Amino acid sequence: MRWTIVRFALTLGMTMLCLAGLMTLTGQQPRSQEANLQVQEQIWAEVNRYVPTIETGVPVDARCEVTAAPAIDAALDTLVETVPHYRPQEIWRRADPSNYGDRVRQDVYGRPVSESLLVVIHETVGPAEGTVHLFQTYHPYDYQQVSYHTIIDQDGTLIHTVPAKNRAYGAGNSEFQGESVKTNPEIAASVNNFAYHISLETPDDGIHEYDSHSGYTDAQYRSLAWLISRTHVAEDRVVFHKDIDRYGERNDPRSFDQALLDNYLKPYQGIRTAYCSLVAKGKGLSASKYPIELN
Ligand SMILES: [Zn+2]
Numbered sequence: 001m002r003w004t005i006v007r008f009a010l011t012l013g014m015t016m017l018c019l020a021g022l023m024t025l026t027g028q029q030p031r032s033q034e035a036n037l038q039v040q041e042q043i044w045a046e047v048n049r050y051v052p053t054i055e056t057g058v059p060v061d062a063r064c065e066v067t068a069a070p071a072i073d074a075a076l077d078t079l080v081e082t083v084p085h086y087r088p089q090e091i092w093r094r095a096d097p098s099n100y101g102d103r104v105r106q107d108v109y110g111r112p113v114s115e116s117l118l119v120v121i122h123e124t125v126g127p128a129e130g131t132v133h134l135f136q137t138y139h140p141y142d143y144q145q146v147s148y149h150t151i152i153d154q155d156g157t158l159i160h161t162v163p164a165k166n167r168a169y170g171a172g173n174s175e176f177q178g179e180s181v182k183t184n185p186e187i188a189a190s191v192n193n194f195a196y197h198i199s200l201e202t203p204d205d206g207i208h209e210y211d212s213h214s215g216y217t218d219a220q221y222r223s224l225a226w227l228i229s230r231t232h233v234a235e236d237r238v239v240f241h242k243d244i245d246r247y248g249e250r251n252d253p254r255s256f257d258q259a260l261l262d263n264y265l266k267p268y269q270g271i272r273t274a275y276c277s278l279v280a281k282g283k284g285l286s287a288s289k290y291p292i293e294l295n
Contacts, residue, residue, distance in 0.1 A: 039072050043079060043274050050083050051271050054230045056164045057103055058194045061116035063234035064276035075277035082270035088223040089157040095135035099147040100162045100169060101183070103193055108182045115179045115194040119231055119238040120171055121224070122199040123216075123253040126207055128153040131199070135161050142187055145169050148197040150227065156219025158227060162197075170197030174244040176237075191244055196231055198224065200253055215255040225264035232275050235265075 047053065106112050124131045128151050139145045147168040151159040162168040173188035174180065182189035200220050206213035228238055242250045 036072065039076055040278060043072065043076050043278060046076065046079050046083065047271055047274055050085055050087065051226065051229050051268065053232065054164045054196065054227075056117055056196055056231070058115075058117040058196075060232050061234055061237060062232045062272065062275060062279065063236075064279045072277050075274045079270045079274040082267060084226075084267045086222060086226055088219075088226060089155070090160065091157060092160050093132045093136065095147045095161040095168075096138050098139045099135050099137075099145045101167045103165065103167045104181070104183050107189075108185050113181050113193060115181065115191075117231060117233050117237065118176055118179075118191055118195045119228055119233055120191065120195045120197050120241055120244065121238065121253055121256070122148060122170060122197060122241045123202045123206075124151060124199050125202050125252065128159060128201040131201075132159060132161060142184065148199040150197070151199045151201060152220050152223050152227070153201045154203065154217050154220065156217065156223040158223055164196060167192050168195070168197045170195060170199075171241055171244060171250075173246045174241075175246055176239060176244045188246070198227060200224065206254065213255040215257060216253075218260075221257070221260045221264050225261060225268065228265065229268035229271055232272070 104113065131148075131151055135147045147162050148170045149160065149162045149164055149168045151161065153159060167183070169192055171192060172190055174190045174192075176191050179194070180189040180191055181193040183193055200216050203214045203216065240256065241252050
């Protein structure tokens with residue numbers, strides 16, 4: 001009996017020693033909740049300084065590997081060192097309200113919608129200026145109404161036309177892996193309710209869907225990468241209009257250089273990592289700051 005007690009005391013003592021040694025080795029001190037929140041706020045400020053988050057009101061599926069998310073301090077260090085300081089020009093040329101609507105919370109059958117954000121890439125086919133003019137024209141009939149959220153002109157300038165929180169009419173009769181929402185009994189279901197539509201201005205030689213098409217400018221790819229990074233969506237939720245079109249008629253964007261986009265997206269990996277760290281450790285933060293559910 002006495003031996004058991006001694007053995008127990010020895011084991012306990014060893015365990016305490018081991019723990020103390022481990023703490024000294026790693027230099028880790030238990031952090032206060034307040035200190036943690038402070039670092040998280042710093043990360044969020046750093047993310048937003050160069051890559052301000054787009055608030056669409058649609059939940060974001062960032063595919064964060066929560067268990068693999070690095071410690072919050074490491075995420076901040078990586079972010080500060082790697083975040084690109086590229087900032088394109090941005091202007092607003094708001095579409096006529098007839099060409100866009102609200103994002104709905106339930107479909108025409110009264111079912112709640114649950115799809116997460118999808119980025120859809122298009123090309124304008126005509127010049128950016130003509131596209132803006134079309135969107136700014138009052139269109140009383142459903143079949144005429146059309147819009148994207150943002151056009152990227154040949155200089156890489158972002159021309160915002162529809163607020164991100166609204167539903168732009170960029171892809172009628174469309175579906176992504178079985179996901180679509182019917183918002184109007186008269187109109188086919190589409191991805192518009194959960195989509196963020198970005199359109200690249202077509203090069204001069206590609207206008208009017210002639211066979212020629214010299215592709216997009218370097219500035220357009222850089223601005224596109226920056227804009228996509230601002231949404232925090234996983235790569236497989238960035239799609240082309242031609243891939244989701246149920247009419248089988250759309251072929252945009254033509255002459256798209258995926259490798260070039262990937263190349264420009266790479267430097268933003270730190271943003272993704274930091275964002276995922278916030279998702280992993282974000283409980284207790286003000287959820288209104290984040291375009292995702294934190295619980
Ligand atoms: Zn399109």
